[in-house]
Amino acid sequence: MPRPGGELVRTVDQLAAAQDRLAGWISDLTTVHDLTERLARTTSLESALDEVLRAGASLVGARRGLVALEPADGLGPERTVGLGLGRADLGQIETIPRGSGFYGRLLDGLPESGPRDAVSQPDILGEDDLDPRHREVAARLGYAASYAVPLTTGTEPDPGAAHPHGTGDTETHPRGTHPTGTHPRTDVPAPEGTAARPEGTGSTRPPSADPAVPESSADPAAGTRGTDPSGAAHRMGAAVWLYDEPAEPTERQRHLLGLYLAVATEHIARQLTLTRARAAVTAVREELMPSRLPRVPGVQFAVRHRTGPRGGGDWYDVLPLPEGALGLSVGGVTGSGPTAVAASGRLRASLRAYAVMEGEDPVAVLSDLELLMRLTEPARTATALFGFAEPALRKIVVAGAGHCPPLIVGPRRCEFAETTLSAPLGMLTCWEAPSVDLYLEPGETLLLYSDGLVQRTGEPLDQAFIRLQAAAKSAAPSVRDDPEALVEHVLRTVLPDGLADADSEEDVVLLAARF
Numbered sequence: 399m400p401r402p403g404g405e406l407v408r409t410v411d412q413l414a415a416a417q418d419r420l421a422g423w424i425s426d427l428t429t430v431h432d433l434t435e436r437l438a439r440t441t442s443l444e445s446a447l448d449e450v451l452r453a454g455a456s457l458v459g460a461r462r463g464l465v466a467l468e469p470a471d472g473l474g475p476e477r478t479v480g481l482g483l484g485r486a487d488l489g490q491i492e493t494i495p496r497g498s499g500f501y502g503r504l505l506d507g508l509p510e511s512g513p514r515d516a517v518s519q520p521d522i523l524g525e526d527d528l529d530p531r532h533r534e535v536a537a538r539l540g541y542a543a544s545y546a547v548p549l550t551t552g553t554e555p556d557p558g559a560a561h562p563h564g565t566g567d568t569e570t571h572p573r574g575t576h577p578t579g580t581h582p583r584t585d586v587p588a589p590e591g592t593a594a595r596p597e598g599t600g601s602t603r604p605p606s607a608d609p610a611v612p613e614s615s616a617d618p619a620a621g622t623r624g625t626d627p628s629g630a631a632h633r634m635g636a637a638v639w640l641y642d643e644p645a646e647p648t649e650r651q652r653h654l655l656g657l658y659l660a661v662a663t664e665h666i667a668r669q670l671t672l673t674r675a676r677a678a679v680t681a682v683r684e685e686l687m688p689s690r691l692p693r694v695p696g697v698q699f700a701v702r703h704r705t706g707p708r709g710g711g712d713w714y715d716v717l718p719l720p721e722g723a724l725g726l727s728v729g730g731v732t733g734s735g736p737t738a739v740a741a742s743g744r745l746r747a748s749l750r751a752y753a754v755m756e757g758e759d760p761v762a763v764l765s766d767l768e769l770l771m772r773l774t775e776p777a778r779t780a781t782a783l784f785g786f787a788e789p790a791l792r793k794i795v796v797a798g799a800g801h802c803p804p805l806i807v808g809p810r811r812c813e814f815a816e817t818t819l820s821a822p823l824g825m826l827t828c829w830e831a832p833s834v835d836l837y838l839e840p841g842e843t844l845l846l847y848s849d850g851l852v853q854r855t856g857e858p859l860d861q862a863f864i865r866l867q868a869a870a871k872s873a874a875p876s877v878r879d880d881p882e883a884l885v886e887h888v889l890r891t892v893l894p895d896g897l898a899d900a901d902s903e904e905d906v907v908l909l910a911a912r913f
Contacts (some may be wrong), residue, residue: 422519426764427455428656433453433658437662440669446464446662446669447479451463451464451637451639454637457647457651457654457658458545458639458763461640462640463482463634463638463640464488465479466636469634478491478492478773491539494532501597503546504547505633509768511775515896516547518644518827522644523536542641543643544639546637551663551667560761560844564690614887621690634663647790679735680705683739683872687703689713694724700884700909701714701907701908701910703905703907704850704899704906711743713730714731714907714909723757724787724788726844727746727846728907728909729742731778732778744775745782748770750785752767753786758795759786759795760797764799768821768824772824777826778824779798780823780824781798782799782801783796785797787911791837792840795835795836796833796835797819798817800819804846805866807878808841808842816834838913841879843878843884844911844912845870846910846911847908848880848905849904850905872887881910881912885908885910
């Protein structure tokens with residue numbers, strides 16, 4: 399005979415179970431949301447890969463891992479990033495034959511199931527057909543299980559893959575226990591800022607408690623398989639997490655990892671695109687700059703060139719001229735990015751040609767450059783300083799167009815050269831500024847620099863010039879005698895705390911010539 403109120407008890411139990419499931423879903427989704435927010439704050443490919451490794455480790459209950467970045471298009475960059483693994487450890491892992499290694503099988507394709515499926519090795523040392531080298535490396539590094547997933551773009555979570563909440567916690571790991579003998583979601587601290595899962599949520603319900611939950615395994619590939627219209631996934635690499643004891647992630651952990659990677663791979667792809675673009679701009683800029691400074695008897699050179707991620711339009715040059723003379727130039731065009739880099743390269747090449755033809759007259763060189771800019775670069779302006787140096791006489795004839803004055807640094811003086819002011823190239827109605835003759839004493843160094851050196855300080859120009867002069871004066875005698883040490887000292891003193899290497903639209907050029 400049914401007990402009075404039995405129906406009410408069952409109804410209350412069902413409501414409690416539904417509320418428990420809902421709380422678990424909210425907690426899990428909050429965790430994934432917090433992790434993706436942290437990922438979105440990364441601003442470089444390296445930091446994004448590091449964050450994906452940390453987040454994935456917290457989601458699958460692992461302590462160590464690595465990402466093998468190996469884009470399928472072959473355009474690179476290729477690198478391996480580790481979590482809890484040193485460079486020597488990563489080197490040992492890379493000696494494992496790709497067919498036996500966890501991520502190599504993903505990158506090369508799995509014959510039995512395709513290149514986009516996860517690879518789970520819950521008991522590596524227990525595998526009878528394990529490659530001897532893999533067994534040796536696993537024993538040496540102390541990992542007993544691994545879980546690897548591909549990193550592919552164009553991914554969206556599979557709407558047909560229901561949340562496997564309530565099924566994974568009762569899943570039995572190999573040898574009957576989780577690596578640490580604890581709940582798989584609590585053995586690894588949750589990342590800072592993530593929501594903790596309610597105590598006991600989802601740990602006692604049978605799989606059938608939620609009719610929307612499939613009893614089949616929720617492969618994270620459901621959240622990471624993405625294809626373009628032709629049906630081909632864009633592979634960037636693979637991520638692997640390592641367990642210290644035999645284990646594998648639960649269904650819920652795999653599902654949450656899939657949700658996270660669906661967003662993370664797109665972020666990595668964007669950072670990869672930016673990294674390639676910056677590398678291309680850097681390569682072009684380096685090819686447009688002197689590959690090395692010439693060796694000239696009686697003169698020592700040193701240079702520092704810093705630029706932002708978008709690339710700037712500053713240039714420098716040291717050009718050997720007939721009869722032992724030298725052409726020294728520093729300049730920059732307005733703007734930043736690839737177009738500014740290209741314009742800078744064109745002007746530098748043109749200035750070289752004019753210097754060979756009439757370098758002994760710097761005013762004529764810059765006048766020709768001004769005319770060229772009016773005809774070919776009408777929308778741009780540029781500053782430039784050109785000096786015709788005769789090392790044997792320690793004499794330099796200098797002309798400038800809107801550029802900062804050189805700084806003479808020596809044992810007995812540290813002063814700016816008195817150059818005549820002129821408007822920048824592209825803004826001159828006629829050339830009115832004559833050249834000036836500079837005579838350097840033995841042991842003196844001439845510093846030529848771009849305006850970015852003083853503008854990056856953030857101070858008014860008069861204060862920035864005072865800072866530059868004070869930096870040169872503070873150099874010890876041994877530093878003044880070494881151009882390499884001098885430019886490094888001046889750069890780090892004028893732009894301390896990483897300002898010289900910070901992202902900026904202003905290039906920094908510092909060229910030293912010691913006679």
